[in-house]
Amino acid sequence: VVVIGAGFGGIATVRALRDAPLEVTLVDQNNYHLFQPLLYQVGTALLDPSEIAYPVRAIVRRLRNCDFLLGRVISIDLDQHTLHTTAGDLPYDRLVVAAGAVTDSFGKPGVLTHAFGLKNLGDAITLRNHLLTTVEHAAATKDPTERRRLLTVAVAGGGATGVECAGAVCELVGLVLRRDFPHLDLSAFSVLLIEAGSSVLTQFAPSLQRHAIRALERKGIKLRFGAKVDDVTEQGVVLQGGEHIPAATVIWAVGVRGSDAGGLLAPQRARLGRIPVDAGMRIPDHPEVFVIGDLAAATVDGKPLPMLGAVAQQQGAHVAATITAEAGAGSPPPPFRYHDRGTMATIGRNAAVAQIGPIRAWGFPGWVIWLAVHLVLLISFRNRVVVLINWARDYLFYDRPVRLITAPTPHAGDNGSPHGDPAHPD
């Protein structure tokens, strides 16, 4: 069994296969599992990369029947049942593709060059370095117009990522950097949330959407509804209709699409670049290939499943049970059903919205629920303790301990590749 991707789906799959009489290989282009829901906290210098990333080998070494391969998938030979990777070829009997999603620039070249995505650890380090550097520039410049541009952060997209990012940037500057830069005029600072629709967090109940909007406004975030980004330039963001907003930082949280690994499987993709699968997460004509997680266009009762870690985890466990049964070691699982364990989003200190079954929570209670759930979810004990220390410090002292601007020194060797595949830069 070969599993592509060490995200929530891939890790759930190999864990659920631990007692099956099978040889499992997990392939990923990074050597760590990333706790994606907190990525925006790395991007805003609240958490350190090592607090939300965990070495894959530290997970895999506890599983007797699983090995790890650091490499990027080049192609998938569905007829020969072979995976070609930058670290060699892997034949498979069963293939589970859990390659996840990537930021979708919607074909706008300015987004690729000038906006900041927030989908992998490199993105988050890049955004952190940029945010901290622009504030330094703002402190050094004598031009008030340029200072205002440097201190304007535009967030495109009013989904969970956009809302959480806007709230966190606001707090980084307003609560922490305000003390680091006592001479800086922070009235020039503004955060703008640009959303094409008429509300934020549309996956939540309308009452929670209204709470979220009020919480954003209380933080001083300017909301622009019904506004679509036409392009992003070095100077800022251009809205449809021609309006230009000067902003040194544009965070692109508009949407994601299935990873390119999907293109290797099926030339015909569904909406958002996802791969159509049947109720057992199999692709057409190849019952030995499963697709799960963000990359899978799975539907339950005709409705597409959301792109959530919980979906990927449940699909991974289901597929692992199917594979185990096919190996003659267990009975086949009942048809897949998605158990919605709830959704939540935080809008900074003391404010979050949570929707868990019939429960609706917001404000401080919502934030406490959010905090508790995320602490429990974090994968390793060490991570949990250190994250708790950092959050506690942030909460008590309004301080971010990790506001460093760091980058590797360039080197002729194979390291420091900025392409997300340290093993084989292209």
Add this chain to the structure above:
Amino acid sequence: VVVIGAGFGGIATVRALRDAPLEVTLVDQNNYHLFQPLLYQVGTALLDPSEIAYPVRAIVRRLRNCDFLLGRVISIDLDQHTLHTTAGDLPYDRLVVAAGAVTDSFGKPGVLTHAFGLKNLGDAITLRNHLLTTVEHAAATKDPTERRRLLTVAVAGGGATGVECAGAVCELVGLVLRRDFPHLDLSAFSVLLIEAGSSVLTQFAPSLQRHAIRALERKGIKLRFGAKVDDVTEQGVVLQGGEHIPAATVIWAVGVRGSDAGGLLAPQRARLGRIPVDAGMRIPDHPEVFVIGDLAAATVDGKPLPMLGAVAQQQGAHVAATITAEAGAGSPPPPFRYHDRGTMATIGRNAAVAQIGPIRAWGFPGWVIWLAVHLVLLISFRNRVVVLINWARDYLFYDRPVRLITAPTPHAGDNGSPHGDPAHPD
């Protein structure tokens, strides 16, 4: 007063000036103060960058009369008393240059491209990514010769950096990665320490040198005395005499020289690229310019002072007292004397050598002294606690929590510059 460099010397200077009736500006190309003595632990994935780096602004904001400028020095106009930086011009009445030292490649181009220095945070992240990646490659390759090359680490230089690095690499692979890679043949792993002289740690007493050599040998590190590196290639290291040693990782700890900022001050540099200064740390003909720390070729009783953080700190305090006195707020300090507080070096778990006045310690007692001293020295409380947690975990569980291969995503903006100057890439 303008101070260049936020290392041990520069920070000691601005702190000692805190009550003087002066306006102080601290300039550095990075936004953090780095605890250099533990840099090798970041390079070997034991500590996280944020554990040995601390935001300069978090230090400076406690000083009423000090501001910080993120920028790189372009030139120094000694006649006009003006510093030109990438973030603007700064006139000065007194200038303190504490720009430190950089890795010296001794004009060997192969060292620049293929060897790994260990002098700044970018170097350490680069080395960490490289070490972890080569072990992944070694696990994936089927060629035993290539595996042996990938698992060979050559350390050039038997000073403190070289010895500490060799010990830490040895432990990373032998104790930690051994568990992550259960199928990897670690008999192919070797660490080689190449030293031109006939001993290691020559600044220590001969008895401690012998203890250090024994500790290195017990860890399985191969010592090559009387061997000089002629060049470094992609394949490994070439010794003088023509011997070629295949090694995927060559760590260059042979020597350092004064930072290039020194070249802006004096075309004529002393040994190791240091700037000649008088007993008051002033340069010839410009009594308003002071040079301290690694960059200063200061002598006491005719002997040059070592390149140590303690020297820089004491010189910074002395220069600050001189400047305060010249500003009419205090009496001039007595002539500078260096108080040697001792030297120590660690050779991994349970082994270190320490020489503090008449005290000589080695083995486990030496290591306990080393640990205690470094915990106290670390600049911030938070750092101290987190570092202690990581060390404790490493010691108890033989585990390195931070073995992630990370790099920023490239971006058209001003961030992610790999040149050590995030503000203004060149």
